[in-house]
Amino acid sequence: MLFSMMWRSLSMLSVYHQRQMKLISSLQEHAFAVLFAGKKRLRNGDVHYPFRQSSSFLYLTGYTQADAWLILSSNPNQPQTVLFVSNPDPKQARWEGGALSKADILALTGVTEVHYLSDFERYLATISVLHKHCYLPFAEMSLTSQRDIQDQLAASKRKRSIGALGYADLSEILAKLRMIKDETEITIMRQAIHDSGEAHRQVIQSARANQFEYQLENTFQSYLRERGYTALAYPSIVAGGSNACILHYTDNNQRICSGDLVLIDAGVEKNGYAADITRTFPVNGQFSPVQQLVYQAVLSVQESVIQMIKPGCDFGQLNQCAITLICEFLIEVGLIRASLVEAIEKQLYLPYYFHSVGHWLGLDVHDVGPYKHHDDWIPFEPGMVLTIEPGLYFARDITDCPREYHGLGVRIEDDILVTQTGCEVLSSACPKQIDEIEELRH
Structure with a gap:
C-alpha cells in the first residue's frame, strides 16, 4: 500500500x-x-x-x-x-x-x-x-x-x-x-542487527567456490525478504578475493575462486534504522595459514578496541588503539620496517589500513552527529550506537608486499551500544571467531 x-x-x-x-x-x-x-x-x-x-x-x-x-x-x-x-x-x-x-x-x-x-x-x-x-x-x-x-x-x-x-x-x-537512542530505537535496531547477523550466517554456511558474488548477495537478501524486510540499509558489498581490497566495492558480479576469502558488508533496514555488519570468511570453509594470520590480527584489533568502549571514551582513543595494534602486527610480520613510533608518525600503515575504525549508526548507516567539537573528540554517552570495523588490505599494486599476501582483504564489523558501564555488542550472535566460521561448514 x-x-x-x-x-x-x-x-x-x-x-x-x-x-x-x-x-x-x-x-x-x-x-x-x-x-x-x-x-x-x-x-x-x-x-x-x-x-x-x-x-x-x-x-x-x-x-x-x-x-x-x-x-x-x-x-x-x-x-x-x-x-x-x-x-x-x-x-x-x-x-x-x-x-x-x-x-x-x-x-x-x-x-x-x-x-x-x-x-x-x-x-x-x-x-x-x-x-x-x-x-x-x-x-x-x-x-x-x-x-x-x-x-x-x-x-x-x-x-x-x-x-x-x-x-x-x-x-x-x-x-x-x-545521537542518543531511546529504548524504542534500541529495540528496533537490536532486531535489525540480529536478523542481519542471521543472514550473514546463512551466506557463510551456503557459499561455495565458483559461485558468483551476486549469488551470495541473493542468499543474504532472500533470507531477509522472506522475513518481511523490504529495504537494505545500503548497497551490499560482496567481494571475493582481491575485490575485498576495494573499500566500497559494489559490482558484486565476479566469480569467487577456490581458496578465496569473501568479504560481505551488508545490513538490513527496519523502520528506517540500519544494521551494518561485515564478515570475512574462506569460501572453501578453511582458512589458509596466511589468511588465518591476517584474519586473527584484525579480529584481535577489533576485540581490543571494543573492550575500550564505555562512557567517556571517544573515537580518537579507539582510532589510536587500532592504528597502534595494526602497526605492531605489520612490523612483526616484516611489512613495515621501522619503529612503532615512526610507523605511526609517518603513517606507514596507510597502504594496508586507510579508514576510520568506526562510525555512528542509526537512521542513517553513517548516522548524523559530530565526532569532534572544535579540537576535542566527542565523549561516548549511554545510548549511542556505533560500529567498530578495523581491516587489513593487501592490494596487488603494493609492490613491496610478499606475494602470499597479495589480494587478501579482511574487515570485521560489529554494531555496538554504549551502556551505563561499558558496551553491548548488538551483533554478537553473528559468528566471527575462526573456529565458529569453520564449524559452520562442517
Missing part, C-alpha cells in the same frame, strides 16, 4: 510527541523550525526511485510519504507542531492506493494539527509574522528548498514591513537528539 505508516501504536505516538517537544525546547523563544520530507526522484521516463523518507522527518513523526512539511513552534500562542501532507487525489488513489485521512495521520504522528499542502504557503506567511527566528536543517534540505522557503518568508515580512527573520541551522540540534 502506497500510504503505509510505521509503528501504529499509542506508545509510538507518545515517542514522536516527546521527540518533537525536545526539539522545540532547544529553539530560541518565538522561533519556528521547518522540515521537508523530500520529493520522489525520477529514475527514467515516468519511473521513480522508491521513496525513502528524510531521516530526521522520520525520527520526529514516523510519517513515510513524500512532499510533506513539518513546522514546529516555540511560540506558546501557536500550535506546537503542524504537519502538511499532500491533498487527496482520487486518480492517484485508484492507481496507487488511497491516502490516510488527516485524523489517521494525527493519531499516528503525535503532531498538534494536520493540514493539506494547499494551505502551506498561507500558513507559512502567517507564522513568519509571529516569530523572530527560523530554523532550517541545512544539511538535509536541498539548496532549492532552502531558497524557496527563505524567499517566501522574506516576501511575507516585506509585505508587512516587518524586520527580517534570523535564520539558524537546525541540523546540529537534530544530530544531538538522534
